[in-house]
Amino acid sequence: MLSSARGFWGRHRRKILFSLGVAGVGYAAYRLYETHQRKLVRVEQRAQEERAADELIKNQLQTHFENVQRISDTTTLPFAMHYLRSRIMEELDISHLTERLLQGKGESSTLTPKEKYDTWEKIKILSFTRTVCSIWATTMLSLYVRVQVTILGRHLYLDFARVTDGAHLQEESDAFSKNGHKDFLATADYLATYGINALITKMQHAATEILKEKQLKDPMNMDQVLQTMLQILDQFMGLCIDNSWINYLVPENANLYAQLMAVSSSGFDESSLLKDVRKLDQLMSETRIVLSSDDFINIMERSLRKIAGVVIEDLAIQIGTPIPPSGLPLAKLLARVAQLSLPLLEEPNKNKHIQIIRSMPEVELFYTFLYANMPQET
Template structure:
């Protein structure tokens, strides 16, 4: 039997119970949504942190890779433009004609020597001292400028390669973590598929990285030829005896740079082969004995590597890439000219801490050539931390931003991976 009190207030009690029930369910719903939101937020934070760590590691790997490849790029350029060898030949000629047998004579002292041609014992005409000085002038400057361009391109292309592949590898890891565990009866089949996928992925990575061969063995040659012509045009009226101010030096290098950039941008044929035949030749330079190719695997690999190459080419020809290369070259040329300025256009001021920079001070080109050669050797230092040119390029903000754009552009993968 219902108590009279409850009977009299049954409607109010029912309403209160309804409100309480509704409140409970609303609270439960909000709590559930809050927990989902917190879980989503935590997942997002974890995702972003993981992405950030991977990206930063990828940039460090790029810097180490550039340092590892540097000698493969710079050694052939140094050998192709043997400034020191010609300098020693010139010094030897001067000692032989003047009777001086010491090795201490500065190169700049040779400027005043007569430039008449001579013949060797066999009657063959050999280079005159003037011809040798002209050659030293051209190849010293060509070597420095070529190294700046070549190293900038190596830094840029290595970042492009490793960030393209880093993005793919990161996406693969995320997808593999999200896959559900397959039934036991399908296990062997899935493992076989995964093993094949790993083989294909590794081979795509290997083949794409192999394309660095083009710059290291072929691309730099076209670059050197272009720089040499631009140097000869800019310095045609400048002799080793010519006296230059710092402003003159900057203007001459700006002229060279403008000519080279106009003829080589967007650097595509310097960085990558132009035809499929040339691409196959590059791949043949780095065979993988452990990879057993089959017609079926090649049919899978060909479109994948071609699409990676096509994306790389699109990026190289993009306005963003042009801006990055311009900034890398700015950093390198500014450092080069700053070092030359401090070495030759700064006068120590006695009794004062600060030196005086004399922009109108004039220095013979013969003396400047020695400093230009020293800077070339600075560019070839193989440590990513000790090479001031590598440090300056690796810390260029525009390079970091470009790398981030490439690494985070997951939409560009499409159905490829």
């Protein structure tokens, strides 16, 4: 038996070893294949988890974007517009001039012809200044506040995302009171508080330059009134060398602004404001960069021209009666031109001009890209 087994082993030794070797190689290859498949499954699972996490963050980003825009609509912008209206009406009041003309009517007039002429000229300049200033201020404040809350919303989201690793965002009401955020939102009042006088002075200078050749008796149709307003806007922007108009909206120096706020307003916590000035300076610097960008200047110019066109449509409606092709004497248009500023400075939820700006596709696209593409570390 043993000898026959040895004989069988001797005769088939090569075949047996070859078979065992093939089987071993096949088993090893199978194990390697199985391990590779498990790795592929794990990789795919991780990829799916990452896609799900990215989608969650994307959805949260969109939701948060909508939330910070609502803050602009319900708090920041309404308060800023209310103060802006009172300042423009106060600084560009023409009622005393019209009363002077009324008192000077009749044979017993105490006004000389030159005094009458000079008064009419002042009314002409101030009427256009008030309305064009209102067009610019309303448009720019609306755009500025949305830049502001978009920058702040992005900062808040990234701060929360780093802490929560993509978990649900915290409530905005807690976050806005920290790290200079609340103080940054308060800069929406800077235009009405500190920038308005310089704005009015330069706008009046532009209006004087454009209107100097336009006589009170000259007829003007609606298109000519529109072109006059656009020329004043262009002249004004031309006077603002190196985008100096930004200084009407954004404080130039965070430290000085913080000190002004701490001294002038009892609503500010002085120690907190001065402590958070570094964050405030960062947010203000980012805002200036956005406002000076070509993309923002593009939507600014489009918005200003759009609102100017709507204002002239309102003027034609107010006149009511058919307007001759040649137009009406400029003197007869001035009172209505001045009145156009009132609806421009209406509170946001009643202000159709702000709604028009907000619904412009190019404006919506700008803010969507701004929110999504701001640097994560600034």
